[in-house]
Each structure stands twice: as C-alpha cells, then as structure tokens.
Amino acid sequence: MTRSKDSVEEFERALLTIDRARASDILELLNEGMSPIEVVEQTIVPALEWIGDAWESGDVALSQVYMSGRICEELVDTFLPPADEKRKRQPVTAIAALEDHHALGKRIVYSSLRASGYELTDYGHGITADKLVERSVADGIEVLLVSTLMLRSALKVEALAAGLKKAGSGARIIVGGAPFLFDERLWREVGASAMGRDASDAMRLMTELNGAL
Amino acid sequence: MDQPSTTSLERTLTTLGHNEPDRVPLFLFLTMHGAKELGMSLAEYFSRPENVVEGQMRLRARYGHDCVYPLFYAAAEVEAWGGEVLFFDDGPPNAGEPIIRKRSDITSLEPPRVSESPVLQKSLRAIELLKSEVGDEAPVIAAAISPFSLPVMQMGFDSYLDLIYEDRELFWRLMEVNQEFHVEWVNAQLDAGATAIGYFDPVSSGTIIPRELYLETGYEIASRVTERANGPLAIHLASGRCLPIIDDIIASGAAVVGVSALEDIRLLKAACSGRITILGNLNGIEMRRWTHEEAESAVKEAIAGAGQGGGFILADNHGEIPFQVPDEVLFAVSEAARKWGSYPLDWVDEYGV
Numbered sequence: 297m298t299r300s301k302d303s304v305e306e307f308e309r310a311l312l313t314i315d316r317a318r319a320s321d322i323l324e325l326l327n328e329g330m331s332p333i334e335v336v337e338q339t340i341v342p343a344l345e346w347i348g349d350a351w352e353s354g355d356v357a358l359s360q361v362y363m364s365g366r367i368c369e370e371l372v373d374t375f376l377p378p379a380d381e382k383r384k385r386q387p388v389t390a391i392a393a394l395e396d397h398h399a400l401g402k403r404i405v406y407s408s409l410r411a412s413g414y415e416l417t418d419y420g421h422g423i424t425a426d427k428l429v430e431r432s433v434a435d436g437i438e439v440l441l442v443s444t445l446m447l448r449s450a451l452k453v454e455a456l457a458a459g460l461k462k463a464g465s466g467a468r469i470i471v472g473g474a475p476f477l478f479d480e481r482l483w484r485e486v487g488a489s490a491m492g493r494d495a496s497d498a499m500r501l502m503t504e505l506n507g508a509l
Numbered sequence: 510m511d512q513p514s515t516t517s518l519e520r521t522l523t524t525l526g527h528n529e530p531d532r533v534p535l536f537l538f539l540t541m542h543g544a545k546e547l548g549m550s551l552a553e554y555f556s557r558p559e560n561v562v563e564g565q566m567r568l569r570a571r572y573g574h575d576c577v578y579p580l581f582y583a584a585a586e587v588e589a590w591g592g593e594v595l596f597f598d599d600g601p602p603n604a605g606e607p608i609i610r611k612r613s614d615i616t617s618l619e620p621p622r623v624s625e626s627p628v629l630q631k632s633l634r635a636i637e638l639l640k641s642e643v644g645d646e647a648p649v650i651a652a653a654i655s656p657f658s659l660p661v662m663q664m665g666f667d668s669y670l671d672l673i674y675e676d677r678e679l680f681w682r683l684m685e686v687n688q689e690f691h692v693e694w695v696n697a698q699l700d701a702g703a704t705a706i707g708y709f710d711p712v713s714s715g716t717i718i719p720r721e722l723y724l725e726t727g728y729e730i731a732s733r734v735t736e737r738a739n740g741p742l743a744i745h746l747a748s749g750r751c752l753p754i755i756d757d758i759i760a761s762g763a764a765v766v767g768v769s770a771l772e773d774i775r776l777l778k779a780a781c782s783g784r785i786t787i788l789g790n791l792n793g794i795e796m797r798r799w800t801h802e803e804a805e806s807a808v809k810e811a812i813a814g815a816g817q818g819g820g821f822i823l824a825d826n827h828g829e830i831p832f833q834v835p836d837e838v839l840f841a842v843s844e845a846a847r848k849w850g851s852y853p854l855d856w857v858d859e860y861g862v
Contacts, residue, residue, distance in 0.1 A: 314674050354750055357719045359670050397595070397603050400666035422605075447794055447831045448600030474748065478770065478794035485798075 308343045311364035312356060319367055332376040333383075336413045340368050341499060344408050348496025361495060362400065365407030372411045383413050386506055387438035392428055393421035395452050398445035401473050405441060408495035414502060416441070425452050429459035432467055439505055440467045441498065442488070450475035450482060457487035470501055517575035517647035518704070524819040525764060527783050533816050533850030534575040535843060536650065536788065536824040539568050540582060541601065541832040542839075546571075551832075552596040555581050558635035566642055571836075572843040575822075577643055579635040580652040580829070581628070583709065586694070587662045589626040600832055609664035612672060615683045620690035623697045633701045640702025650743075651703035652828070653695050655710035656687030656734065657727040663687075673718075673726065684730055692737045699740040707828055708734070708742040708763070714749025716769075720757070728757050735762035743767065743788060748827045755780045770795075770826040774814035778821075786820045791842065793825040797833045804841035809849045813860045816850065823850065 303326055310319035327335040347364050350356040376383060389409075393402045399421040406418055419431055432440055440460075444450040453471055460467050468489040476483050476491045483491035492498040515531045523530035543564015544554035554560045565577045584594045584604040593605030609615060623629050632651075639649050654662070660669040660683060672680050695706050711717060713727030735742055744758050745767030751758060752772050759766075759781075766785050768777050770792035781787050791807055799807065808823065815821040823846050830839075849856070 354715065354753070357715060357717055357722075359673070359718045359722065362667065362670055363674060397605060398661075398666060400670075403667045446600055446603070447797070447833060448597060451599075451833070475794050478748070478792055479798070481798070482794070 308346060311367055312360050314363045316367050320371055323371055333413060341412050344368060345496040348494040352494050362404050365404050368411035369407040383415055386414050388436050389416040389439040390419055390437045391416050391441040392419035392423050393443045395449040396445050397422045402443040404495050405498045408499060412499050425456040425459055428456055429463055433463045433465050437467045440469050442469055442471045444473040444475055447475045453486040453488055518645055520575055521648050525786050527820040529819045529852040533812055534822045535846040536576045536822055537572055537574040538578050538825055538828050538830055540580050540829050542568055550598060558631045561635045562638040565639060572839055576648045576650045577639045578650050579639050581632050583654055585628045586654050588628045589621045604662035607664045612679055615679050618686050620686050623693050633697055636698055636701040636703050648704035649702055650705055651698040652707040652709060655708055656684055656691045657730045658710045658712040659687050696739050705741045705743055707745045709745050709747055711747040711749045714746035715753035716749040720753050723754055728761055731761040745828045759785045767828055774811055778815040787815045788822045788824050790826045793827045793830050796838055797831055799838050801841045804838050805845040808842055808845035812849050813857045816854050
C-alpha cells in the first residue's frame with residue numbers, strides 16, 4: 297500500500313470502528329521502510345489528533361477516542377517498547393485524576409501520549425493535592441497533567457498549584473476535563489499553565505512544551 | 510403576569526402538553542444547598558430523610574421554583590449495591606472503588622433489593638414526606654441512574670467501555686441484572702409519591718458513544734425500562750449532547766429530555782418542538798461565577814431559544830447545581846425566570862435571534 301491521504305483515512309476508519317486487526321494491517325503496510333518514530337509521527341499522531349478534534353466538534357464519540365488511543369498504544373508498544381531510547385526526548389511528565397475517582401479522561405490522554413511516543417508516570421486517581429505535590433517533587437516532574445470530572449476536584453488545582461510553588465517545583469500544570477470545558481475561564485482561575493480540551497490538545501501542548509523546556 | 514391560581518404542577522403539566530402556561534416553569538435541581546440552609550455537613554444532611562425534606566422545603570420557599578427534588582446523590586445507588594461512597598464537605602459524594610473488579614464478577618452479580626437498602630429507604634421516605642408536604646401543588650421529581658450508565662460507577666468507565674466493545678454477552682448479562690434493580694427502584698419511587706423520574710443516562714449521549722452503538726445498547730435498554738416503569742421518565746444526559754439521537758430519544762418513549770449547554774438551544778427547540786419537552790440548559794459550572802447580569806442574560810437566552818409554545822422547563826444542564834453556586838446567583842436566576850418567562854413571550858421576536 298502506498299502512503300496516501302486515503303490510506304491514512306482508512307487507518308482512522310479502522311480505529312473508529314474498533315477494528316484492531318485492520319488497523320494493525322494498514323499500519324504495517326503504510327509504514328514499510330520507515331523508522332518507528334516516523335511511523336508514530338506520520339501516521340499515529342495525525343490520526344489521533346484528527347479523532348480528538350472530531351470529538352471536540354461532536355463528530356465522533358468519547359468511546360471511539362478512548363478505544364482508538366488504546367489500540368494505538370498497543371500497536372506502538374509492539375514496535376517501540378516502553379523505555380526504548382528511540383522514544384521521544386521529553387520533559388519528565390506525570391498524569392493524575394486529582395481527587396476524582398473518574399479516571400476515563402486520564403486514561404485517554406495517557407494512551408494517546410504513549411501512542412505518540414511519550415513516556416509518562418501514572419499517579420492514578422483519587423489522589424489529593426498534597427500527595428500529588430509530594431510525589432511530583434520527589435520525582436522531579438516538569439509537566440503534570442491533571443484530569444478532573446467534578447467541579448470540586450477542578451477547584452483543588454488551585455491548592456495543587458500553590459503547593460507546587462511552595463515546594464519550589466516549577467512543574468507546569470496542564471488541566472483537562474468537563475469543568476474546564478464548561479467554563480473556559482476556570483483553568484486560569486485555578487492557576488494552571490494550560491488547558492487541554494481533548495487528547496489531541498494534550499498532544500499539541502506536549503509538543504510545544506517539548507520545544508520550550 | 511403571574512396567575513396565583515396556577516400551581517407549579519399545573520404549570521409543568523401545561524408545558525409538558527406543549528402549551529404555554531402562565532410562565533416558564535423553573536426547576537432548580539438543588540441537592541446540596543439544603544445542607545447550607547440547615548447548617549450541616551453534607552454527610553450529616555444526607556443521614557436523615559427529614560433533613561432533605563426540610564432543606565427542599567426551605568429552598569423552594571426561598572427561590573419559588575416549581576419542583577422539589579429528593580435526590581440524595583447519584584452514588585447512593587452504588588451504595589445499595591454494596592459499594593463504597595466517599596463524602597466531601599464541598600461537593601457530591603463520589604462512588605469509591607468499583608464493586609465489579611473483574612469481568613467474571615458480573616456472572617454472579619445479583620441485584621440488591623430496594624427494601625433491604627438503608628440508603629434507598631431513606632430516599633423513599635424523603636419522597637413520601639415531600640409528597641405529603643406539597644400534595645398536588647408541585648411535582649416531586651425523583652431520579653435514577655439508567656441501567657446502561659450505572660456501570661460507570663459499578664466498574665469504572667474505562668473497564669465498562671472495554672466490556673461494551675469486547676464482550677457483548679457479558680455486557681447484556683450486566684444489563685439484565687441492572688434493569689431488574691432499576692425497574693424496582695423507579696417504581697418504588699413512583700409508589701412513594703414521585704411525579705416523574707429523571708432517567709440519568711449520560712453514557713447514551715452522542716458525547717460518549719456513537720449513535721449506532723447507542724441504538725444497539727442504551728436505546729434498547731431505555732425502551733425496555735420505559736415500558737416497565739409505572740410513570741413518566743425524563744431522559745437526562747447530564748450535560749451530554751443529545752441532538753444526534755434526539756429522534757431516537759423521542760421514539761424510546763420519554764416525555765422530557767435534559768439538554769446540554771454545549772448544544773444550540775434553538776436547534777434543540779426546532780428538533781423537539783411539539784414532540785418532547787426540553788429541560789435545561791443553564792451552564793451549572795459557569796453559574797458559580799455568574800454576576801446578576803450574566804445570570805439574567807443566560808436565562809433570557811434560554812427562554813428566547815426554547816420557550817415559545819411551551820414544551821420547555823428552565824433548569825441547569827446537569828441535573829445537579831454545584832454546591833459552589835452562591836445564593837445570589839440562584840436568586841438572580843429565579844428573578845430572571847419570572848421577569849422574562851411570563852407568557853406570552855412578546856419580547857422574543859425583538860430579541861437578537
């Protein structure tokens with residue numbers, strides 16, 4: 297198969313219909329002769345970005361975004377294992393669902409970033425701001441991705457930002473989740489560095505930070 | 510102008526019949542503000558049905574809205590299934606760790622009995638007491654999580670999506686068990702005096718799953734439940750998008766649909782007019798920081814978009830107003846609903862549509 301817009305779209309279609317085998321076959325054919333990181337950057341990342349943007353505009357559903365991220369994460373792990381030196385150079389990054397026990401948003405961003413060649417530590421869900429400060433400082437985290445579903449959890453980002461600052465951490469906090477989608481001023485109010493509307497936003501923000509840090 | 514002879518129930522029933530009552534009904538879905546009224550923590554407030562009843566009555570006296578809302582908290586249903594519930598001082602209790610930890614747990618899962626669940630019995634008692642307080646003057650709006658959406662709390666969202674896509678047989682086994690519980694719970698609330706049930710089904714929304722999957726799953730389940738429920742259901746997608754599936758929601762038998770602030774209310778009105786009543790669509794998250802003017806503007810915009818001809822109840826878009834929303838904003842919403850919601854809505858044609 298030659299690389300063409302049609303074939304990349306076919307890969308996207310396989311992801312959206314949750315057809316793992318088809319996605320794997322297309323990827324293999326599309327990327328003959330390419331390096332693993334080229335595969336990631338020229339096929340996986342554009343596909344996941346397109347799917348994320350399509351969710352934002354209401355054209356695909358969150359379940360499709362989630363499953364696409366998972367499939368890509370699994371496919372990438374087969375040819376670019378975790379900790380492989382060919383993975384991207386990046387700031388030290390972690391992700392957590394702050395206070396919240398709703399972990400889907402975190403899982404989607406985690407999978408999408410891993411499928412894009414990033415490595416990040418998963419601090420889990422239901423973690424308090426104090427604990428997150430402690431772990432971030434101990435691990436020298438430079439970028440902290442924070443997912444929330446409940447408004448009360450989103451408001452705890454303020455305590456997290458204050459705690460990190462007090463502890464001398466310069467970690468950038470990128471927030472995401474429903475409260476930030478429904479109130480676009482909220483991320484600034486709670487002292488985050490940026491807000492990602494969806495997984496593709498998170499991927500773009502990571503690329504920007506990769507250049508800046 | 511208000512007609513004092515029109516009760517909240519009459520106002521609501523008129524709009525449900527797609528006719529214009531004296532004014533747009535206002536439902537303030539306040540589950541937690543009663544605790545502030547009573548000077549209690551949320552855990553203490555929800556420990557006794559009498560507290561919830563007192564809170565609801567005081568809030569309605571204060572804001573003059575058109576329903577009472579005896580919902581304790583969504584996670585109460587998981588509590589009935591033996592799950593852990595975590596209380597906070599500043600927000601709704603959350604479900605803790607999932608009760609279904611591995612897929613094989615579904616095989617042996619049995620539905621809890623409503624009569625044996627202390628938390629559900631408290632909720633039923635609150636409904637009974639509220640019904641005896643308001644009689645036929647105002648609707649008692651109860652709530653239940655749909656069998657299709659409950660697994661988000663029973664097993665975690667990601668595990669649940671994996672199940673839907675990867676093991677449809679086990680998925681249907683879970684749905685059968687959940688439906689048995691759900692129908693018993695819904696009908697117990699109706700028997701206790703609830704006027705209607707908010708059927709909370711966020712997973713069915715176009716935000717979460719594609720329409721073709723919804724038709725195979727959430728739609729099928731909603732249709733089955735509607736047939737077995739002994740009263741009306743209002744489908745609420747809890748801020749999720751409904752436009753992609755609005756015709757299907759109507760076909761499933763619902764009388765009301767809760768709509769999202771993220772969708773154009775005029776498009777929603779065009780799709781729903783004369784077919785299903787719109788409930789919404791005030792942005793509960795932004796509401797926390799609204800000024801008086803912003804509250805009035807949001808109310809005016811919603812009424813302009815969906816009020817004409819009835820078939821519209823003004824409410825927040827999530828079915829639960831956040832604890833952080835201040836009293837001043839609730840007053841401003843209530844005042845604006847009266848100011849701009851009186852029929853006929855002569856001002857709407859002049860409004861910047």
